[in-house]
Amino acid sequence: MTKKRTFAGIQMGTILALIIMCVVLSLANRNFYSYDNVMGIFKQTAFNAFLSVGMLLCLITAGIDLSVGANAVFTACLMGAMNKAGVSSGLLMMLVALIAGGAFGFINGVLLTRLHLPHPFVSTLGMKNVLWGLALVVTGSQMVSGFPDSVQWLGRTTIQGFPVSFIMVLIVYVIMHIFLSRTALGRSIYCAGGNIEASRLSGINTANVLTFCYTLSGVMAAIAGIVSVGRSGISNGANATQPYDTDAIAACVIGGASFTGGKGTMVGTMIGCLIITVLRNGFSLLSIQSSIQNIVLGLVIILAVLMDVLRANMEAKRRRLASAK
Amino acid sequence: MSDYIVELKGITKRFPGVVALNNMQLSVKHGEVHGLVGENGAGKSTLIKVLTGVHQPDEGEIYVNGEQMRFKNPNESAAAGIACVYQELNIEKLLSITDNIFINKWEKKGFLLDYHSMHEKTTQVMESLGQTVDPRRAAGTMGMGVQQMIEIAKAVLIESKLIIMDEPTSSLGEREVEQLMKTVRELKSRGIAILFISHKLSELFELCDRVTVIRDGEYIETRNIEDWSNDSLITSMVGRTLDNQFPKEFGEKGDVMLKVEDLSVGGVLYDVSFEAYGGQVLGFAGLVGAGRTETVRAIFGADPIDSGRVFINGKEKKMSSPGEAVKAGIALLTEDRKGQGLVLTEPIKNNMILASMKQHSDGPFLNERRIDEGSQKLVESLRIKTPSIYEIVGQLSGGNQQKVVIGKWINSDADIYIFDEPTRGIDVGAKIEVYNVMNTLVKAGKCVLMISSEMPEILGMSDRVIVMRGGRVMAEVERDSEHFNQEDIMKAAWGGSLDD
Incomplete structure (x- = not known):
């Protein structure tokens, strides 16, 4: 009997898939394994990795946050607007971005838990469009560049080539891993996802637990927004149409999260994020069209879920056989 | 024609960690109300699921009317005339009573569903079960008693020969229980056999012709109802004499x-x-x-x-x-x-x-x-x-x-x-x-x-x-x-x- 959610509990298959992909791509293209390219992969992963934190929390509660991508773009544009308006303090920009991102996440939580909208799919879909529009409004639909160094530091700086943004990702993931697996609030999130009514009737303030998840999702989106500004040097409201939300969902699901809630880990999500970037990166190196990339990524998502289902069936069979002895 | 509508012989079914049924047997006569009792975990649910084709036994034989059967799925069991009203009803609450009864066996006129005829038949079959209802109403708006009758109506409509009722009275009020008992007797008079599972012994004595006791996945015994008593049933179920069913102890009355x-x-x-x-x-x-x-x-x-x-x-x-x-x-x-x-x-x-x-x-x-x-x-x-x-x-x-x-x-x-x-x-x-x-x-x-x-x-x-x-x-x-x-x-x- 293994304990749930220990490292052994994470699908070894997903880790194996990542390793196999890396080996194959290394063989296919020598550049893949170069130091610069690996660091590039880490750098590219950071943005999605931050979005996926919030997405994972919401998925564990059996919810979803479709506004993470638009929230990241909006917070980047908000900083852009401040930049244009002559705000010189990068710290102030980032602080405002974090508060704004968190505030919109909080609103998502309130819509769900206090105003009782039926499913966050709809409310966060609405919020996605609101944020997209706001991103264009605050910047007057213009690209903004020339951000202060302090804002760009997180997304741009590297130490010996190793991107600071990914170091930040690792720190956040370790903290979130401990949070989810070792704290009362973390466990409450899994319990609320597994059976929200039983959790509520056990005295857990499920409304606050859920609101917390959506608020944190907003804050993580803001961090992703800051990273994006550093990486590209610009903020661009038009980016809100990019498939950021679905990439985050894909990372979580490949990593073992489930739409029915109660499942998912930080380690799995990290692997999911890496798989997505490695795939995109490798295919670009091999000069394969983005259309093919999309097809393969789609198949990977389906395969990951299929593997999970098969694994559960095999587990059930193993139990059955064990009992027959 | 066999004496029995359904016979189970030497049924064994294993699950992770448990042998749910071990060499189980059961024989239900045509048109009898047959009680099945046992503690929880005695194997009643598994027995039902073997009968309805949800589970396939690892060993043993199932006979329906003397003919050996192998149910690969619930449809095959239903086709053989076995129906089950589960404790947790399978009611589509938003659909009408008619839809619930005719689900998956729609009557059609050409390509279209023939609601006129289906509503009529629904009204008839529900009336024969003592319920006057509007067949167009959403099933979820009806009380538990009526919802249960909808399930029974489904079984009656496909001309089931054996209807299994799993704790049918557990969610019913007193009056609904009485209506259910009436219905059970009515079904019996039509030659339909009932396998009646209940934790309430008084109901067994009121309704059943014979009662089978099972314990820990094994068959214990079947007797005619007049050969059972409250005490003997409980003794047989738990395998020990209960000196006191309610071991009440008193505390000190406080504030x-x-x-x-x-x-x-x-x-x-x-x-x-x-x-x-x-x-x-x-x-x-x-x-x-x-x-x-x-x-x-x-x-x-x-x-x-x-x-x-x-x-x-x-x-x-x-x-x-x-x-x-x-x-x-x-x-x-x-x-x-x-x-x-x-x-x-x-x-x-x-x-x-x-x-x-x-x-x-x-x-x-x-x-x-x-x-x-x-x-x-x-x-x-x-x-x-x-x-x-x-x-x-x-x-x-x-x-x-x-x-x-x-x-x-x-x-x-x-x-x-x-x-x-x-x-x-x-x-x-x-x-x-x-x-x-x-x-x-x-x-x-x-x-x-x-x-x-x-x-x-x-x-x-x-x-x-x-x-x-x-x-x-x-x-x-x-x-x-x-x-x-x-x-x-x-x-x-x-x-x-x-x-x-």
Whole structure:
């Protein structure tokens, strides 16, 4: 009997898939394994990795946050607007971005838990469009560049080539891993996802637990927004149409999260994020069209879920056989 | 033609960790009402699922009307004339009664569904079961009794020869039970055999021709009903003589721990007032729908109230959420343990701390060692049958799940324990263990409230009884009162006065 959610509990298959992909791509293209390219992969992963934190929390509660991508773009544009308006303090920009991102996440939580909208799919879909529009409004639909160094530091700086943004990702993931697996609030999130009514009737303030998840999702989106500004040097409201939300969902699901809630880990999500970037990166190196990339990524998502289902069936069979002895 | 409509011979079915059925046998005659009893975990559910083709037996043979059958799926079993009305009904609540009855066997005119004919047939078949209903109404708007009749109507319509009824009366009110009994007799007179599974022995004596007892997945014996008695059935089921079905022990009556004043919820509760003392069990009697569950849910903060006051140990408390209630020292063991009591996807240990995460934390961090040790202790003291505390709760049997719920609330160290139908659907052995938990609680000076629809349980375990009807308190009966008997309490529950 293994304990749930220990490292052994994470699908070894997903880790194996990542390793196999890396080996194959290394063989296919020598550049893949170069130091610069690996660091590039880490750098590219950071943005999605931050979005996926919030997405994972919401998925564990059996919810979803479709506004993470638009929230990241909006917070980047908000900083852009401040930049244009002559705000010189990068710290102030980032602080405002974090508060704004968190505030919109909080609103998502309130819509769900206090105003009782039926499913966050709809409310966060609405919020996605609101944020997209706001991103264009605050910047007057213009690209903004020339951000202060302090804002760009997180997304741009590297130490010996190793991107600071990914170091930040690792720190956040370790903290979130401990949070989810070792704290009362973390466990409450899994319990609320597994059976929200039983959790509520056990005295857990499920409304606050859920609101917390959506608020944190907003804050993580803001961090992703800051990273994006550093990486590209610009903020661009038009980016809100990019498939950021679905990439985050894909990372979580490949990593073992489930739409029915109660499942998912930080380690799995990290692997999911890496798989997505490695795939995109490798295919670009091999000069394969983005259309093919999309097809393969789609198949990977389906395969990951299929593997999970098969694994559960095999587990059930193993139990059955064990009992027959 | 065989004497038997259905015969099972040497059926063995294994599951992870258990042999659910071991060399099981059962033979049901044409047109008889055949009772099937056993403790929970005795294998009744598995037996049903083998009969209905949900499970395939590992060994053994199934005969229908003398012909050997192999059911690969429920459709094949249905085609052979076996139908089942499960305890948890398969009703599509939003669809009409007709849709529910004709689901998957639609009648068509060309390409289109022939609702005219289907509605007519629905009306007819429901009427033959004693129900006059509008077939167009959404099934979910009907009472539980009618919903059950819809399931029976489905079975009748496909000309089933054997209808299995799994605890059909457990969710019905008194009058609905009577209607069901009438229907069962009617079906019998049409030559349809009924396999009747029940935890209520009186129903078996009223309805059955023969009764089969099973225990621990094994066949014990089948006798004609006149050769059984209450005692012999229970002895046969548990394999030991029960000297006392209700091991009631008395605590010392303490102060008023819970006082409820004029609790009202529009259309549901009307000025409900009562007091509950430490060291006592306060029973709540009444028919299904009398407002007992609604009362305790309101006290617990699970549902909003319109007016009324709740005092805990003399201090008024606003119960705006279950969180507040738990803080104030109240524990509510809900009737629906799967839906409202447990997180089935989580292991035992996580369910055990569901109501007491604070007490199991150092700062924000959970103390896993304390959780594991505490859970292990509770698993042992409550005798929960499980390989380990890491077992997913969804894998446990009903009785063991109920014990996990009890463990959860013992961990919360409440002062007031509210049990809502604590022994529903669990076996005699587990029932006694639940009663012993109540004994331990009252002896420790705690206040226990117990809602029960089983009169013997109310009389057996309560120090005092509140009788409710239609959202109102009808009577309050002390254990030493002359009214503390089945007839008087029933009378109050039906709206009669005790002072006549």
